[in-house]
Amino acid sequence: MASILAFAGSNSSTSINYELVKYTADKIKDIPVQQLNMVNFPFPMYSEDLEKEEGFSDSLVALSDDIKKAEGLVISVNEHNGNPSAYFKNLIDWLSRLDRSFMEGKKVLLMSTSTGRGGGGRSLSKVEATLPVFGAEITATFSLPSFNHTFSREEEEITDNELKEAHQKALDEFLKTL
Template sequence: MAQLTLLGLSGALRQDSTNSKLLREAARLFGECTYVEASLRLPLYDGDAESAQGIPSEVAVLAEQIASADAVVISTPEYNKGPSGVLKNALDWVSRTKDAPWKSKPVAVMSAAAGRAGGERAQMVLRGFMVPFQPRILQGPEMHLADSSNQFDDNGQLVSEFYQKTLTQLMQNLRDEIAR
């Protein structure tokens, strides 16, 4: 069997964000795969710019990464009770591309946030944003990483056995969904 490709989308732009760390830990726990972390440094969606210049190359790259991945893992921070604007902007742009790259794609959604709910509201809203794309979003276990800045060791691994177990099961479920 060919090696699986796992694509990570972090709703935070900071290189050392806890959402990016959570994606990398998810890829580690997923097991053997080619892990690619997409860049969401995209121009703001503007219909006039799209009409005049077409789909930006960065968006075309992202859409192709989604289409060619065996599965996608999305991790969102919670900003004002919702996902980041960066993530929403990326979803809006990709929705304008051809060939529906999200359709039937296995997707695991997770969140990391400073608060005690671990981004639960942002994750719920993100799941709603994904409905028009018709991916195969895993229903659980839900991964809401609370107090996220204190949850990783110096190697970027989760320190809590509870969170490790939850994320390991989510990644196993994602593997099972790919095989389905």
């Protein structure tokens, strides 16, 4: 049976991208979803020297194994100054050093959100171009702009009907590929 691994590209304890991941995971029925809160996955800044001295951490190997076991990935990336966060870039650097094809054959629903009107779209487009280098197949994308105005934390729901429909459409497109 297919399984899905869901996580945000942020290690913030108040990540709105992780809130979007949880919302999305709750919408998935009949397929097991493993959610990871990346605040529990601190990794040092990648360097070749550190890799040579210490190798790969157990948590990195476990994360890589979880990615390999899943058929699909739900990832929501945050945006810092128009780019993916340093945390997410660092995570990709470590994972790709462990196995260059760490996303081989994985179907991906790639999302982003931000408090601004761009919804993290610049970061999303950069990550959309990057992940296929490691074997990922981006099957659908979704960007949620103005998170504080389009998402209710109390109701854990997208409040804008057009955006809610676009999210469901992207999720449906992704799920059809599994």
